[in-house]
Each structure stands twice: as C-alpha cells, then as structure tokens.
Amino acid sequence: MNNPVYFTRAKQEETLWIEKKKEDKQTISGVEARDFYQSLLQERDRERPRDGEAAASRRAKRRTEPNRRRREARRLEASTVQPVCTERDGHKLLQCAQEGNIRALKDLLRRGCDVNFRDDFFWTGVMCASQAGQTEAVRLLLEHGAAWVGVVDKQGRDARDLALQAGHQDVVRELEQFNVPETTNTSITNNADRLDDLVCRCPNIVHF
Secondary structure, three states, X not given: OOOOOOOOOOOHHHHHHHHHHHHHHXXXXXHHHHHHHHHXXXXXHHHHHHHHHHHXXXXXXXXXXXXXXXXXXXXXXXXXXXXXXXXXXXXXXHHHHHHOOHHHHHHHHHOOOOOOOOOOXXXXXXXXXXXXXXXXXXXXXXXXXXXXXXXXXXXXXXXXXXXXXHOOXXXXXXXXXXXXXXXXXXXXXXXXXXXXXXXXXXXXXXXX
C-alpha cells in the first residue's frame, strides 16, 4: 500500500522569496532584451556606412562604365587599323605580284603598302608581274597607281622590256594601254590643223 503524500503550505517568507526571484528573472530578461536591441541598432549603424560605400561604389562604377566602354572601343578600333607598310611587306608585294596572288596583293594595297616599292635590284611589283606574265596582277597594280614608264632596274630595263624578253605580249599590251595619254586624239587634230594652216600660207607648195 502506497504511503500517502502530504503537501505543506508555503510560508509567507517562502512566498516572498519566490515572487522576488520571479521579479529578478523578469528584470534580467528586460535588460537582456534591451541590450540585444541596442546591439542590433549598433550593428545597423555600423552597416550604414558600408551601405553608403557600396552605393558610392555603384555610382562610381556607373560613371566609369561609359569611359571603360569608350576605351574598349578605341582599343578595338586601334587593333583594326593596319600598320604602315614595312619593308617586309614590300618584299611580300613583289612576291605576290610574281606569283599572281591577287587576293594578297589587294590586302597589301589596302593596308597602304607602297605600290612602287623597289628592292635592292630596283625591281618593282609591276616588273615582277610583267616578267612572270601575270597580266591580272599587272592590271591591278597599274589601277592602283603603279608607275612603269621611266622606272628601270639596275640594268636599265623597264617592265615592258622584261615582258618582251619573256614573250608575254598580253602584258606588253596591258602596259601600253595604260601608257596611252588621253590627249592623243586632241594632239593629232591640232597637228593636222597646224599643217593645213601652213599649206594655206604657202600657196607655191606643189601637192603631189
């Protein structure tokens, strides 16, 4: 048989002690809560400058972004601009003219390579193309302003001489076609007029 359990009523002193403990506990909880919220506010205050710095950084980035894009555009533009023709490119032009490499010739000329570049033997692209019988290359170089009349190598030969020696009559015709002055017909007409004028002023001339 279980022993009965008896409850003893708390005394007044014990009741006061328990209530005091509750008050102390509530007071401590309030202080902790206050400290907790104060710490949150302090952390928030510390974070505000960082947010401001981040905003300033974003504004600075927005300001520098157009400048960066312009610099990038200038860099790309500079990279697409081809450099001035070098001596190596000049020798390459002579080689391409001799081989009849039209595509490479156009690229070199587009890059500003001197169409009248001469090597150590005074050979030009027109000379190389003429001696090799590359009619299309000769035409391309002439269209880009290549000179051949009066331009000779160390042996005194011009592009026409080289084409004749190699038996390339089509190249000779191409060169002569570009050498025909536009005033030829006018000169012939003027000479005929001067001849008629001389005949009129000299009636004693016997015409056969």
